[in-house]
Amino acid sequence: MEGISALYIFMLAAFTGYEVISRVPVILHTPLMSGSNFVHGVVLVGAMVVLGHADPADPAQLAIGFVAVFLGAANAAGGYVVTERMLAMFKRDTKAGGAK
Amino acid sequence: MSGVIQLVYFAVAVVFILGLKAMSSPVTARKGIVWAGYAMIAATLVTFYTPGMQNYGLMITAIVLGGGVAWWSGRVVKMTDMPQMVAIYNGMGGGAAAAIAALEFARGGSHGAIATTLAVLGALIGSVAFSGSCIAFAKLQGIMTKAWRLPAQNMVNLGLAALAVVLGLVIVVVETPPSAIVIAFFIVALALGAILTSPIGGADMPVVISLLNAFTGLAVGLEGYVLGNPALIVAGIVVGASGTLLTQLMAKAMNRPIRNIIFTPITGEAAGG
Numbered sequence: 001m002e003g004i005s006a007l008y009i010f011m012l013a014a015f016t017g018y019e020v021i022s023r024v025p026v027i028l029h030t031p032l033m034s035g036s037n038f039v040h041g042v043v044l045v046g047a048m049v050v051l052g053h054a055d056p057a058d059p060a061q062l063a064i065g066f067v068a069v070f071l072g073a074a075n076a077a078g079g080y081v082v083t084e085r086m087l088a089m090f091k092r093d094t095k096a097g098g099a100k
Numbered sequence: 101m102s103g104v105i106q107l108v109y110f111a112v113a114v115v116f117i118l119g120l121k122a123m124s125s126p127v128t129a130r131k132g133i134v135w136a137g138y139a140m141i142a143a144t145l146v147t148f149y150t151p152g153m154q155n156y157g158l159m160i161t162a163i164v165l166g167g168g169v170a171w172w173s174g175r176v177v178k179m180t181d182m183p184q185m186v187a188i189y190n191g192m193g194g195g196a197a198a199a200i201a202a203l204e205f206a207r208g209g210s211h212g213a214i215a216t217t218l219a220v221l222g223a224l225i226g227s228v229a230f231s232g233s234c235i236a237f238a239k240l241q242g243i244m245t246k247a248w249r250l251p252a253q254n255m256v257n258l259g260l261a262a263l264a265v266v267l268g269l270v271i272v273v274v275e276t277p278p279s280a281i282v283i284a285f286f287i288v289a290l291a292l293g294a295i296l297t298s299p300i301g302g303a304d305m306p307v308v309i310s311l312l313n314a315f316t317g318l319a320v321g322l323e324g325y326v327l328g329n330p331a332l333i334v335a336g337i338v339v340g341a342s343g344t345l346l347t348q349l350m351a352k353a354m355n356r357p358i359r360n361i362i363f364t365p366i367t368g369e370a371a372g373g
Binding site for chain 1: 109112116117119120121123124125126129130132133134136137140143144147148150152153154155156158159161162163164165166167168169170171173174175177179182183185186188189190192193195196197199200202203204206207214306309310313316317320321323324325327329330331332333334335336337338339340341342343344345346349350353
């Protein structure tokens with residue numbers, strides 16, 4: 001990728017991230033933290049690519065790649081389950097009319 | 101096929117942003133995580149079709165093991181123990197970003213100075229997020245009950261950070277760095293994360309976890325550049341930026357400036373957290 005166009009992506013993504021959550025209510029702070037924790041679980045994709053291109057004859061490379069994919073998958077799966085559980089609870093409360 | 105994969109990654113990045121947007125409003129929050137979940141599955145599935153990949157057996161084993169353990173632990177954990185689970189999953193993401201960089205260093209080959217610099221930076225930030233999150237988990241889980249701090253805490257932090265930067269520079273400058281240097285770099289980076297987090301009390305932990313979450317996002321974005329994967333860049337940097345803002349909002353809601361939390365931590369455990 002061209003260095004300068006990557007710089008533009010970095011810049012626009014940073015503004016987007018800032019803008020997208022700028023009006024979050026206090027009650028959603030923790031679920032949103034958990035949700036964004038899930039989103040960076042996409043690191044799994046990068047981990048799969050590096051493991052896929054590791055030298056099959058080099059145990060050290062395979063071990064590091066395995067660890068990367070393992071950790072990435074855990075980030076994605078765990079992040080999803082925890083966020084979903086938090087927000088499921090939240091939804092039930094709002095449907096019942098808020099305070100319960 | 102490569103074009104299709106790129107298109108799917110693009111769509112995934114869009115859905116992640118929409119999902120985060122939805123998650124910041126009470127009415128749509130639940131939908132937001134479900135959309136993001138489908139996007140993650142799509143991203144994972146198309147990645148299997150990346151041209152020139154091997155080691156599929158190992159890859160699937162790692163996904164099933166890592167995903168399975170995390171899924172199970174996330175299901176059974178008590179609702180009150182959620183914050184430390186967020187911390188540990190976040191740490192794993194940081195660790196994954198650091199491991200990606202480690203594998204790129206191990207494979208050698210030339211990436212160019214810019215890519216190697218960003219890989220080193222991502223590895224440093226990812227390692228700090230990993231060990232810092234492990235400490236945060238240990239504290240909230242009650243494994244580590246005492247907040248210990250070194251005599252000249254801030255000087256030690258500064259020294260470790262400087263050492264990590266020097267070792268990182270060596271990795272950038274030397275074409276094929278000896279593995280001892282790379283290993284030393286990772287050890288120093290991990291120590292930095294642990295020592296930075298250990299004096300911070302339990303009540304301040306949510307803010308710290310949010311900060312480490314932003315760190316992991318940034319690390320993922322940087323490794324995305326190294327791998328030439330825009331989906332990783334967008335998702336990582338969006339989380340890095342929104343996580344930074346969220347950290348400020350949380351600190352403000354607690355009436356504790358971030359500076360006070362990180363650099364002059366209260367000693368001993370405060371109630372709550």
